[in-house]
Amino acid sequence: PGRQDAWLQSVPLCLAGFVVQGSTGEAPYLTQQERLEVMSYVRQAVPKDKLLLAGSGCESTQGTIEMTERMAEAGADAALVVTPCYFRGGMTSTALIHHYTQVAEASPIPVVLYSVPANTSLELPTEAAIVLAQHPNIVGLKDSGGDVTRLGLLVHKTQNEDFQVLAGSAGFLLAAYTVGAVGGICALANVLGAPLCQMERLWRAGRWDEARELQHRLIEPNMAVTRRFGISGLKQAMEWFGYSGGPCRAPLLPLTEAQVSELRQDFTSNGWL
Amino acid sequence: PGRQDAWLQSVPLCLAGFVVQGSTGEAPYLTQQERLEVMSYVRQAVPKDKLLLAGSGCESTQGTIEMTERMAEAGADAALVVTPCYFRGGMTSTALIHHYTQVAEASPIPVVLYSVPANTSLELPTEAAIVLAQHPNIVGLKDSGGDVTRLGLLVHKTQNEDFQVLAGSAGFLLAAYTVGAVGGICALANVLGAPLCQMERLWRAGRWDEARELQHRLIEPNMAVTRRFGISGLKQAMEWFGYSGGPCRAPLLPLTEAQVSELRQDFTSNGWL
Amino acid sequence: PGRQDAWLQSVPLCLAGFVVQGSTGEAPYLTQQERLEVMSYVRQAVPKDKLLLAGSGCESTQGTIEMTERMAEAGADAALVVTPCYFRGGMTSTALIHHYTQVAEASPIPVVLYSVPANTSLELPTEAAIVLAQHPNIVGLKDSGGDVTRLGLLVHKTQNEDFQVLAGSAGFLLAAYTVGAVGGICALANVLGAPLCQMERLWRAGRWDEARELQHRLIEPNMAVTRRFGISGLKQAMEWFGYSGGPCRAPLLPLTEAQVSELRQDFTSNGWL
């Protein structure tokens, strides 16, 4: 708890809010009950002026609706709803539009779409996202796929909607700003939140060279805590930055010593440790 | 219920058993409670001399262990445990061996591995399956990937273990028998169970030409109720064969009229309707 | 040359013929002139009662037609025509049907379709193969994809045509026979041709257990000389079996010592060395 407080005190000044139970929050490994308990705990700890998003996606439409309602009751400001994916052969644009529309209709809080093909092996089709952006209770998309052409197209085709495109990973955050994304939801912010905020400030101030140099130094650490070493890598890095990472749940394994060394190298060689 | 009884009375004579909550059972769309209720209902309906397998895989190791224990209490003879897949970047052979070993150690009933890349975008690595086959409480593998070279290799490398390789789909069942699989767990058996049993009998009797002709006539219907039209297709077909399919849960959609026509064509052109 | 003669004398008794410039023949690494010279040399060396197929596929339709005509002049009995693949986004069923029809119309020798997704990242669509099977100058398909369900469907849907389905790799040869393939074109035959012939004889004689055991022992050696170590692996293995493999052309690299050991292990552990 003490270290958690340290974390909360170090970041709120620059971050607009937090996500509970996105992919990095290990949502698929928690029980329904645990998911709600974590949400309630964080809601109490986080100041009211910070946005709190709750991952509430389940495979079934009905399950997603129920989890979204409960997350709202537990204090979430918005719901981050990952694409269902197990029966991916049936997850056509039509099916996904139907799913998200049902969820948005039922949800007491705004819905943010969430496309993360590295985990789901499924990309929310661009045309489905464009249709869904017209729904008044669907307010944005977290896109972790890294295809910045697609991000630009989504911004372009939803420019008349009240719809926010958000970069889903820190590796392409600066590029995403360039094409019109308004922000990012980044696993890396758990350890390097301040530099991510600084990069946005540099970008908005027109200090492009500094922004680019900062982006460059963030790519390898970001890869290390996402695709390369995953949540286990992020939790290890959190320890180095004074937070409490703790172990992952199985079947995710802790890093080997060799992996810890490589992870550390990705931070030290870029000047972060 | 009346039609369910009809189904049960028509198939048990040739099928060795049943699976509750495999992929076709829409397990990811049921609550924990519903999964157990379905299991209990089927256990009461199915004669004791038929094997009853329960899908009990969850994303987390702990969740899988608990679901397996509950399924055993509800009367399952064995557990069919699908590979966890959401954090697929971390699902190395080492992680999956650790996962299944923990589950097998804790499970009061035998464990059957389940690899279904069409749904999980992850194949249980061959070398992991070979290691796991040595565990006394892991008794087999349902492999739905359709790579019969791999099936043959698995049979070859586990020949000294008490381990059964099972074809996970009817399209390659005859070929799987040829390379040493001992049976199959097939969605198509929900509508064409008798011909599948007949194909095995023909094969065991050395009547290869007849077995092959039968296999040929089963491929298109099988594709139709799996990768082409999925569970919605199977449920529609069940209606035609006198069973009760009913609707899928959302986000899976019912078939369009055009799809129903194509589905029917796949059965009629092969002489099944 | 002496060793080449040894090879020719050891295999013709059981093999129906040979392929020059399939994938394993490194066709993409030879000049047009070299391709024809190799063909002429082999035509002189191989007895006339053995079929000689020439790989003649190029990216363009016109190029394929010209190479096919030249290969026919050089003595090829049939042309093995791989799918063009560089502009794979445009290689629709319509485009491929058009391509192969043009080639078959122009070719003085029968055409065998060749689908090898491991090399081309493109599978000749099943529906295209079924349409093409109706052409009088298209006589078969070498399918190296390993999807035996597809092989069975192709046999089923072309049963009224004069069209032969051939397994493109030794790993699934027995399974392919089971579903109606009439033979195979296998890289492994360069070193283990006799056992492949024997497997077919056992299969035709109804000695299934022996055929299966033989198939099992061939899977690992086949993987080793195809997907695992590729042509470099096959050429190394040829040295062990008394043939002359020689080096691959760059950019393919010779095996490292560690790879040679692993390759050898795949043969020795299955009783072939």
Add this chain to the structure above:
Amino acid sequence: PGRQDAWLQSVPLCLAGFVVQGSTGEAPYLTQQERLEVMSYVRQAVPKDKLLLAGSGCESTQGTIEMTERMAEAGADAALVVTPCYFRGGMTSTALIHHYTQVAEASPIPVVLYSVPANTSLELPTEAAIVLAQHPNIVGLKDSGGDVTRLGLLVHKTQNEDFQVLAGSAGFLLAAYTVGAVGGICALANVLGAPLCQMERLWRAGRWDEARELQHRLIEPNMAVTRRFGISGLKQAMEWFGYSGGPCRAPLLPLTEAQVSELRQDFTSNGWL
């Protein structure tokens, strides 16, 4: 020829140079002789102060070296060398580093690496590109994969080398500038070269909103002439813009009327026609 001259007169003012026989130049469909003739023709037509790059990649190292030498003789200023890909299983980082090093050693003109996974189903590994960037005769990379995170990392890791990272497609050109790319080689420049130049000028002038709006309007036309309708789409569009596109060679097919309409829509809806 008249229309070709028109094209040459309309673009040179802003473009730094031209590529002959990149993917869009249909290089795989030309004979060796044709490739050189096209190069010679263009060299005569293009002013000497414009860079002329020649696609010279072949599957074999030796073939690539010879084509590179001939292209240099025909007047190419630099060689654009696509990754070999047919034996992709063997195209490891080690093999590709060996290949490109041999080519760069032998080449009388500077070498530009070319990674285009949409066509080759192979990405030049990042670590291989970083090693190759150290070679004095390897001066850059055209990367068409669209992964801007990777582009940023490549710029970061080669900052001490004389090495240029170039965006390989217009859809992510602005984002690529943001992370340090110095330019682009874009199929779309065949029809919308002037707006692409203008986007760069806006970017360098710090007029970000205008640059972004321009980028947005270029995404759909770019998709239309690349992944959606390919070279056939580009050639059709060239007709509309007063150039001479002409037909593609088979097996690429001309567009259907419906496709022409969709293509036109992608240009008109973005204000280009």
